[in-house]
Amino acid sequence: MLKISKKADYALMALQHIAAAQFGDVMPGRVVNTKEIAEEYNIPLELLAKVLQTLSKNALIESHNGPKGGYVLARRADKITIAQILESIEGPLGITDCSHEKDGEFCMQRDNCNIRTPLLKVQDSIAQLLNNMTLQDMMGGTPLITIQSSAAQGVAR
Amino acid sequence: MLKISKKADYALMALQHIAAAQFGDVMPGRVVNTKEIAEEYNIPLELLAKVLQTLSKNALIESHNGPKGGYVLARRADKITIAQILESIEGPLGITDCSHEKDGEFCMQRDNCNIRTPLLKVQDSIAQLLNNMTLQDMMGGTPLITIQSSAAQGVAR
DNA sequence: TGATCTCCGATCAATAAGGTCGGACTAAGG
């Protein structure tokens, strides 16, 4: 449970790879194409392409068309958060269905719902965690930020 | 994304309700049946029954059969964590597919996977959060368990 | 201009979630 989709997985791998190629030591500024990434990580080519399209549409990467084309990060790796990546692929993150209710739509349990408030607290904690972690943090070596266990402020004792 | 299933939602609502009935002020020790919960929160009766069966099988609640039967918490509300509830319904929680790989099975990307380690860190953080939050913490508003009043604290133990 | 590569839309298949049915068991009440 609480699994993130395969597409999101692929997005993270691809972005990590693009970032490594772009800012790495060997060939900085390199442009990588879909095929290279798909072969490197055994990802279905067409599916990965679709994922990269979405990332491009959401301005996380830039696409260069034609031969010698490929993808490049749209901005620095430490300016791209994990939350932004996941939301680009899977839409706004929400623990429950009632997390982002528009006016007029609400779940059947809304009236007497007894768990809405505490669950929103949990959701905020997770969102905070993902917003504070960037693509840069996923590049090996750099220590990761850790969430404090008292994350459920107001709910937990 | 990162949504928990409706069944897990129902489980949380039901447990909160059972706990409230059991330790509440009005009728402490009350046994509640499936029908009561289903009507209170507009949950499909048969589906809720299935959820409660699972919880019972995982020793979070106890079932009493026959007329005047129903469900009771298997232990105190502050001894039941949110993680335990969710895992009972949806199995072991894991952000990615490779979170709980047994020997012999592994994802195609395993060899060159560049995001496995950081994702496991994220998963640990979420798991820690859910393990530190109990059913008791979800009883919002009026405190339902008033075992340790401020007066008793000074005298006894 | 030709060849190559990427982008884009529509489409199909697999999996998991959501929901439903009938039977088995238990305990109360006559």
Place this chain on the structure above:
DNA sequence: CCTTAGTCCGACCTTATTGATCGGAGATCA
């Protein structure tokens, strides 16, 4: 002791979401 009402329990079906695929159009460089 036997009936009967009420409850739990397991297997089944339906629908929605995700994962994966195909074919073509547009753009760039040699």
